[in-house]
Amino acid sequence: MSTPVLEARGISRHFGHVKALEGVNFRVYPGEICALIGDNGAGKSTLVKILSGADRPDGGTILIDGQPVSLASPSVAQQLGISTVYQDLALAPELTPVDNLFLGREELLPGLLGKLGCLDRASMRRKAVGQFARLGVSLRSLKVPISTLSGGQRQSVAIARAAMWADRVIFLDEPTAALGVVQTERVLELIRQVRASGIAVVLISHNMPQVLEIADRVEVLRLGRSVGQLSTAGARVEDLVTAMTSGAAAEESR
Numbered sequence: 001m002s003t004p005v006l007e008a009r010g011i012s013r014h015f016g017h018v019k020a021l022e023g024v025n026f027r028v029y030p031g032e033i034c035a036l037i038g039d040n041g042a043g044k045s046t047l048v049k050i051l052s053g054a055d056r057p058d059g060g061t062i063l064i065d066g067q068p069v070s071l072a073s074p075s076v077a078q079q080l081g082i083s084t085v086y087q088d089l090a091l092a093p094e095l096t097p098v099d100n101l102f103l104g105r106e107e108l109l110p111g112l113l114g115k116l117g118c119l120d121r122a123s124m125r126r127k128a129v130g131q132f133a134r135l136g137v138s139l140r141s142l143k144v145p146i147s148t149l150s151g152g153q154r155q156s157v158a159i160a161r162a163a164m165w166a167d168r169v170i171f172l173d174e175p176t177a178a179l180g181v182v183q184t185e186r187v188l189e190l191i192r193q194v195r196a197s198g199i200a201v202v203l204i205s206h207n208m209p210q211v212l213e214i215a216d217r218v219e220v221l222r223l224g225r226s227v228g229q230l231s232t233a234g235a236r237v238e239d240l241v242t243a244m245t246s247g248a249a250a251e252e253s254r
C-alpha cells in the first residue's frame, strides 16, 4: 500500500452555522488522477482551498508524504509542491505565454544587468519551450498576448504553469467546463501528460462521463462529509451519481 502524496484526515470547516466540511477524509496518491466529486454545495471548493493553503480548517490534519504539515498560505502550499488552477486561470491577458509561465517568478540576467532588474528572456523562453514540448502543448505563437489564444490554449498554459512549479499535486477546478469537444480532448491529454510526469492531479468536476474517462479513482463528498472512494475501473455514471446522492460509495482498500 503506497503512502498518499497528500492526505486530509478529519477536516472540518464551519461558516457560522453552515458545516461546509465535517470530518472529511481525502487522499491522493502519487501518479494518479483523482476526481473529487459531489453535488453543488458538497464542500469540494472548501476542501480544495484548505488543501491549497487558501483557507484554514477548524479541525483535522493535513499530511504530505505521511508527515503532518501546516498549509498556512498558498505560497507555503506551493513551496510544498501543491498548485491550483482555478476557473479564472489567473493569467495576465496582455502578457505572452512565456511571461505567464514565469509570472511572479521571473528570471534575472546574471551580474550587474540582473541587479538592475534586466530579465533573462532567452532562458525563460528556452525553459517555456521545453515545458510546452514536454507536455505536448502546441501554441500558435509564444509571442502574442495570451488574450488572443483560444480558451483551450489558455487553459493549457495555466496547467503547464502549475505543472512547472508544483512537483506533488495539482488541483484543477472544472478545467474543461467552457471548452468545446476538440479543445476538451486536448486538455484531457495534457492532464494525462501531467500525470505521466509524476505529478498527482485532483480534478474537480461535475462531468461524470469525463470523470470516468480520465480519472483513476474518485473521492466523493456529500453534504460536507466524505462518503468514500471508488476506482473508476468498471464503474458506471450511475455508480457515481448513487455515491453523490445517497452516500453509498464503496470504501475500497488499496
Ligand SMILES: Nc1ncnc2c1ncn2[C@@H]1O[C@H](COP(=O)(O)OP(=O)(O)OP(=O)(O)O)[C@@H](O)[C@H]1O
Residues within 6 Å of the ligand: 015, 018, 019, 020, 038, 039, 040, 041, 042, 043, 044, 045, 046, 047
Ligand atoms: N465563505 C463562505 N461563507 C459561508 N458559507 C460558505 C462559504 N464558503 C462555502 N460556504 C458554504 O459551504 C458549503 C460548501 O460549499 P462549497 O463551495 O465548498 O461546495 P462545492 O461542492 O464546491 O459546490 P459547487 O459544486 O456548487 O461549487 C455550501 O453550503 C456553501 O454555501
